[in-house]
Amino acid sequence: MLFSEIYGSYFNVVAAILTEASDGPLTPQRLTAIVQEKAFGESTLSIPAALKSGEWPLLDGELRSVLRHPPTMPLTLLQKRWLKALLSDPRIALFTPDTTGLEDVEPLYRPDTFVRFDQYHDGDPYGDADYIARFQTIREALHTKRRLLVRFHSKNGALHTLPCTPYRLEYSSKDDKFRLLAVRQRRLYTLNLARICSCELLEPYDPADFTLPQVQRKRLTLLLHNERNGLERVLLHFSHFEKETRKLEPHLYQITLWYDPTDEPEVLIRVLSFGPVLEVQEPEAFRQALQTRIRTQLTMLDHPE
Amino acid sequence: MAYQELIKHFERIRSYMREFYVYGFRSRDQYGEKSARSYDNERRRIESWLGGYLSFHQDPSGKRVFLSVDSRVIPRNPLYKAFKAKSFTNTDILLHFYLLDLLADGNLCSVRELIDGMQDHYLSRFPGAVSPDESTVRKKLKEYERLGLLRSEKHGQELRYQRTDDTPFPLESWTDALAFFSEEDPLGVIGSFLMDRQEEPSDLFRFKHHYILHALDSDVLCELLLAMEAHRTVELTVRNVHSSREVRRTVCPLKIYISTQSGRQYLLGHAYMGGQLVFVRLDAIRTVKAGAVEPQYETYLAAQQALDGHLWGVSGNTRRTLDHLEMTIRYAPWEEYIPQRLQREKRHGSVQILDEQTCRFTADVYDAMELLPWLRTFIGRIVELRCSDPAVVERFQQDLERMAALYGGDARAVQ
Numbered sequence: 001m002l003f004s005e006i007y008g009s010y011f012n013v014v015a016a017i018l019t020e021a022s023d024g025p026l027t028p029q030r031l032t033a034i035v036q037e038k039a040f041g042e043s044t045l046s047i048p049a050a051l052k053s054g055e056w057p058l059l060d061g062e063l064r065s066v067l068r069h070p071p072t073m074p075l076t077l078l079q080k081r082w083l084k085a086l087l088s089d090p091r092i093a094l095f096t097p098d099t100t101g102l103e104d105v106e107p108l109y110r111p112d113t114f115v116r117f118d119q120y121h122d123g124d125p126y127g128d129a130d131y132i133a134r135f136q137t138i139r140e141a142l143h144t145k146r147r148l149l150v151r152f153h154s155k156n157g158a159l160h161t162l163p164c165t166p167y168r169l170e171y172s173s174k175d176d177k178f179r180l181l182a183v184r185q186r187r188l189y190t191l192n193l194a195r196i197c198s199c200e201l202l203e204p205y206d207p208a209d210f211t212l213p214q215v216q217r218k219r220l221t222l223l224l225h226n227e228r229n230g231l232e233r234v235l236l237h238f239s240h241f242e243k244e245t246r247k248l249e250p251h252l253y254q255i256t257l258w259y260d261p262t263d264e265p266e267v268l269i270r271v272l273s274f275g276p277v278l279e280v281q282e283p284e285a286f287r288q289a290l291q292t293r294i295r296t297q298l299t300m301l302d303h304p305e
Numbered sequence: 306m307a308y309q310e311l312i313k314h315f316e317r318i319r320s321y322m323r324e325f326y327v328y329g330f331r332s333r334d335q336y337g338e339k340s341a342r343s344y345d346n347e348r349r350r351i352e353s354w355l356g357g358y359l360s361f362h363q364d365p366s367g368k369r370v371f372l373s374v375d376s377r378v379i380p381r382n383p384l385y386k387a388f389k390a391k392s393f394t395n396t397d398i399l400l401h402f403y404l405l406d407l408l409a410d411g412n413l414c415s416v417r418e419l420i421d422g423m424q425d426h427y428l429s430r431f432p433g434a435v436s437p438d439e440s441t442v443r444k445k446l447k448e449y450e451r452l453g454l455l456r457s458e459k460h461g462q463e464l465r466y467q468r469t470d471d472t473p474f475p476l477e478s479w480t481d482a483l484a485f486f487s488e489e490d491p492l493g494v495i496g497s498f499l500m501d502r503q504e505e506p507s508d509l510f511r512f513k514h515h516y517i518l519h520a521l522d523s524d525v526l527c528e529l530l531l532a533m534e535a536h537r538t539v540e541l542t543v544r545n546v547h548s549s550r551e552v553r554r555t556v557c558p559l560k561i562y563i564s565t566q567s568g569r570q571y572l573l574g575h576a577y578m579g580g581q582l583v584f585v586r587l588d589a590i591r592t593v594k595a596g597a598v599e600p601q602y603e604t605y606l607a608a609q610q611a612l613d614g615h616l617w618g619v620s621g622n623t624r625r626t627l628d629h630l631e632m633t634i635r636y637a638p639w640e641e642y643i644p645q646r647l648q649r650e651k652r653h654g655s656v657q658i659l660d661e662q663t664c665r666f667t668a669d670v671y672d673a674m675e676l677l678p679w680l681r682t683f684i685g686r687i688v689e690l691r692c693s694d695p696a697v698v699e700r701f702q703q704d705l706e707r708m709a710a711l712y713g714g715d716a717r718a719v720q
Binding site for chain 1: 311331374395402406407428434468469472474476478492494496502510516517523524528533546561562564568569616617618619635642650679702709712
């Protein structure tokens with residue numbers, strides 16, 4: 001169904017080649033360059049040769065397209081049904097796409113088909129007109145490369161004003177929240193969109209002058225004692241981090257992963273959730289933080305009030 | 306057969322990519338039943354598709370290959386590339402571009418006109434080139450009609466074909482939505498196909514807690530969604546993740562449960578053998594075959610809704626008695642985020658504020674054992690833990706003692 005050559009890299013690359021070759025003949029170098037730019041690592045071994053030899057009779061001897069038009073393809077029914085399904089997602093209000101062409105199409109699924117059973121309850125208010133307006137202002141700033149003046153409430157409720165250069169919008173499915181990633185004075189800020197109370201477009205900036213501050217990620221080394229299917233559960237749970245796993249003994253593994261230091265409290269409770277299956281090796285401060293939590297808990301249960 | 310970058314079947318590469326991405330600690334000779342040549346070919350393909358994300362580690366027992374991605378810093382799921390590597394024949398690519406080009410002016414053409422057009426406009430330029438036979442062209446036209454690329458009309462005894470895009474689809478207005486939903490939607494691979502058609506796709510978004518492995522199960526999910534929309538039963542081939550044994554199950558598919566905290570996806574369906582609701586992991590499903598329309602679909606759906614109100618996760622526990630659980634938490638006055646956390650994460654449970662430093666979480670669920678990982682995240686704050694199933698509290702206490710032992714703490718028994 002989805003695994004079809006019409007969606008494939010080769011058909012896309014050949015379409016790009018034919019589009020360029022409909023304006024005039026390509027050089028062999030340009031042909032190879034398009035493949036290098038758009039296809040897989042080893043596609044240069046097969047695509048240019050098949051086109052030049054006439055195995056795929058789509059380019060003439062001068063590497064000009066034999067087609068009468070630049071190639072185009074209608075949307076498949078599956079693509080339209082997927083787009084139609086998106087129209088029932090509350091987050092589509094943030095985008096307002098043109099829905100022409102989907103009038104008589106059945107959605108691929110309904111809004112309640114998916115149950116995200118462990119998603120947090122306090123997701124962003126996607127139906128709120130002010131929230132949508134702020135989201136769209138940020139989108140505009142990102143597209144037009146303009147700076148922003150953002151007013152937001154901090155966790156303790158204080159109102160702050162931040163002139164900044166927006167970098168990206170970050171979404172978390174677990175939190176069901178958008179955050180604005182923005183830079184000011186070589187510092188990266190992460191602001192919850194729901195806490196932003198106003199957004200104002202400022203002057204354009206030169207993208208060449210923009211530098212994304214590098215976050216120095218911290219390394220966490222864990223020992224995994226494989227029981228209760230712990231190996232698979234742990235590796236899937238932490239799979240979104242850059243990580244490396246080594247087998248030390250038949251039921252003992254070492255996992256190294258890299259995380260953003262600002263996420264340390266969250267990473268700590270995620271490690272705790274696996275109980276005795278996971279043991280922190282280093283950093284020592286992380287290990288001690290867990291030790292303290294465990295000791296406190298033992299005391300609390302030993303001496304209930 | 307010589308190595309090819311493209312593949313005919315998806316299943317083997319699905320298995321290798323999962324191995325490299327989730328585990329990545331096995332060396333070449335530890336890939337069990339798969340031959341060394343198969344391993345070499347699949348590794349080479351994955352390297353060709355995902356070069357930058359593949360890493361290697363050499364130790365005395367061999368070279369280990371693993372896929373390592375910090376999904377927070379990338380705009381697009383690299384695993385979608387596997388769906389863009391389907392092999393095809395020379396005739397497939399020729400017909401694709403010739404047929405769509407011949408019909409690009411919006412005209413209606415018969416099969417004969419299309420065959421003649423291919424010969425006159427294109428193939429005549431290539432000495433010795435032979436036009437595909439009529440039955441091959443007919444098959445391709447029917448396939449493209451099924452896909453929605455073409456439509457047909459009967460004129461007398463003759464079918465005539467036309468493209469379905471009489472007016473261009475306004476895909477440009479979807480640019481940002483595609484960038485977002487191609488990552489966030491469970492079938493985002495379709496959005497990724499659409500983004501491939503755009504000259505300048507959007508790069509506005511990044512994703513935190515972003516699980517990308519589900520991409521490899523997209524075909525299975527798509528087949529299930531199509532069956533669910535039509536209220537059809539499905540016959541599944543399910544492979545046990547641990548034993549590799551395959552079984553067949555016939556179920557009426559009702560919902561897809563997704564964990565945002567592990568990326569796992571599950572089908573919840575009514576199983577005809579046993580007559581009960583079951584969860585099946587999507588990554589364990591090998592094939593999906595749609596069956597008959599189920600007249601009792603709404604009845605099964607109502608059963609799912611009744612079940613859902615007392616589910617914590619996706620436990621297959623079929624007991625239909627509820628466990629009652631209570632956890633009392635103590636926090637400091639400056640730790641307001643603790644009761645906020647409980648409110649946010651309580652699912653079907655409830656939270657009661659007892660005083661300004663104490664609150665109680667209560668839940669009635671089918672399988673309280675499922676709460677243990679979450680309960681452990683409150684270690685250091687739990688004043689009291691009670692459950693109608695004593696095994697739950699016992700397991701919590703035993704695990705706590707073992708953790709204390711691991712971290713060199715006091716491993717005495719908890720009362």
